[in-house]
Amino acid sequence: MSAAGQGEVLLRVRGLGKSYVQRREFTREKFQVHAFEGIELAVQRGATFAIVGESGAGKSSLARCLALLERPDCGEIWIETKDVTKASRAELFELRRKVQLIFQDATAALNGRFTAAEIIAEPMRIQGLFGAAQRRERAMELMEQVGLPLAGAKKLPREWSGGQRQRLAIARALALEPSVLILDEALANLDLSNQEMILRLLADLQARRGLTYIYISHDLRLVALIADEIAVMHEGRIVEESGAAEFFAQPRNSYARDLIRAMPPLETILRERLQEEPA
Amino acid sequence: MKFLARRTLHAALLLVGVSFFSFALLQWAPGDFLDELRLNPQISKQTVEALRGEYGLNESLPVRYERWLFAAAKGDLGFSLAYKSPVGPLIAVRARNTLVLTGTAMLLAWTLAIPLGIWTAVNRRGWTNRIFGAATSTLLTIPDLLLFLGLLLLAVRTGWFPAGGMFSDATDGATFLSHAKDLLAHLFLPAAGLAIVSLPVLMRHVRSAAIEVLDAPFVRAARGHGIPRWRLLFRYVLPVAANPLISLFGFSIATMLSASLLAEVILSWPGLGPLLLEATLSRDIYVVVATVLLSATFLVVGNLVSDLLLYAADPRIRVE
């Protein structure tokens, strides 16, 4: 969807792993669940990097670690020149501005008691940036950029539609002017026309701001449309990684092959899209 | 079995915690029983200090608690400084009286609550239902204190019931039967008072438990099969409704104990209540601690019993 990456690696992941401790229902025994392990990634600036795999905690967990919302058990995450896993609290506070996460369910990700303007202004408020008036101004600007009517600044999330809520979430994520946006199944809850609109918005934002996207999904169709690089996750490990074209043409891993085979052919996808496009 | 073992351990720990808590509370209290003696100019300071040493009042908290704990385990609950006698026998009698009262009141309350609750559940669409609802709501909001005072007023003005005590004074040559009658006459007012105070809550719970069951599909199916009403109630509705009620039983013991304290004081029933009040007013440490511990024990044991009942009644818990 975007121009090929300029070659500079913005985000690098080395040997990342995380596991959880869970208890069995009745015997109360503890056992370990590996969410993911041995993850190696390199994401170039301005690219759209997709991570695909079946629905499961592994991908989301990885997304959260990349978005600095959870700590991995081992490994390193390098953002630009800084190793996030070794950052101090103060450094982490600053680093948060660089990476933001868009959740799958926009409704759950927004506080139902805040107005739209408050939601977008919140990141700036927490980071202690600007004054109240300026924050408001910037919030309105962001609303405009994501295509939300300014008259709705005082509306609560429940007064918006699903697609609009996701736009709100995107506006909020952009408030701190991040370099990387991680989209954790961000389009999965939307209907096809909304998906289309959000995709356009994302493409637009990427072009204007030079954003880097890491897109997590189980939907290969979407990935086919937008990704530059694709990594496949299976049972907590990356089993294949390559450029998009190469991936669809010659998948090396059997699991990846199965995934692709399960997909309807590219032509069918494109035809569907053309049919839905308003005449 | 694991379930029971866990609950018992839990109960034991709780009791230890309670005992420590009440003990610590009183030790932190500024001043002690001997303050009165200190104020008396005829008693020399040395005597008071010696007494302190004797009573062990100048040791540190953990030491005193440990001593007390071990003694208590052996049945020696300390010495009542006000009554000048060991605490154990003193509260044993009072405890017995309290148990008699609360036991009777619980019996009374539950034997009324279950049929009334079920009846209002079955007839929930009638106009009688509204009256009962209003009555229970009103009864619920009237504070216990006022209710007991009202009963006392009733007793005094009408002379129908003795207004206090457990037995009448004339006990010479009385037969067992007349003794029993006497006891019942004295028991009636406080027990009725306690029952009235608990009844609304119990009734409400029985009613809602019954309603939930009555609306359940399996009951409607049974009714569809033509099973007669009584059989339906006893063999289908009651066992299922019993589950939340058994838990309620444990919980109602706590409220009943609190209420009994007040009832005993106001209606002059010689139980733990008046004893605790006196002891509090005179800072009779060991009595206070022992009484609080005892009431907590009643409560914990009561809960344990209801856990046991639950275990016996509900097969689902046994599977776990």
Place this chain on the structure above:
Amino acid sequence: MRGNRKLGAALVFLAAFHAAILLAGFFAPYGFATQDRELPFAPPTRIHFVDATGQWHARPFVYVLASDPANPNAYVADTTTRYPLHLFVAGEPYKIAGMLPTRTHLFGVAEPGRIFLLGSDAFGRDQLSRFLYGGQLSLMAGLLAAVLTLAAGIAIGGVAGFYGGWIDDLLMRGGELFLALPWLYLLFAVRAAMPLHVSQAQVFLLLVAVVGLIGWARPARLVRGIVLSAKERNSVLAARGFGASDLYLMRRHVLPEAYGVILTQITLLVPQYILAEVTLTFLGLGVGEPMPSWGSLLASLQQYYVLATYWWMFLPALLLIPLFLAFYAAADAIQERLKTVAL
């Protein structure tokens, strides 16, 4: 809506009651310590419109009572002199809200007439006046204690729910301890730990503290439940992603979810705590003479001869019943309201 009317009626009644109590000085014809040794245990003053000669008067009046020589417990009215009832009379000085000195009372009769609408107690003190002044103490104690409990409950429940782990375990086990004891016994134990001979103000504060700190366990548990579920929300996670501190998250995202529960808890706790203060004072463990509290008004009812002969001493108790009814009706209505709104 039915619920709204009920809530409205309850709130109006509560407001009126509280207003009367707040302005006790104005509504009460006498001070709470004013004694009339000549008139102990006087029955409620009868208000007449027709005098001994059969003549009707527009302005109601009262007679002075004197001891009945035949019956030491009773009084006989002296029908020779009428003492008319006036509104907005000048009576004993008092201070509005403890600040503005004034002497105006809503109603009264000229000396030596007495208007004891609820009768008098053993020292000849007007029961109505003591009821109003006593209300100030009891209501204040209840309110303060409720606030204390809620503060403790929110803090503890919030911390337990938010941080989980061993803190949660520890705090909840501690709470179980408090819940395991019958509250009145616990109250006694704690009260016994407090010194008995301290100043009135200190007793009051101690009372509030004791009552307030006993009941934190249930609100804490409720708040903890809400915090536990609220903190898992993605909106909270997102805020974390902006660098929000725990305190900020609690304050702006998590605790607001508990407002509904907190509100219902207040409406339930206040009457409960008023009752606790009344009970403690009634049993002699609370605020002592001459400060009136509803508890001390009821205390004399424990004596047999009082109950038997002076029935009007029970009237203050009856006046309390509608107050509690109103509190619980309000609590019920608020709960219903919250159920529909929250959905």
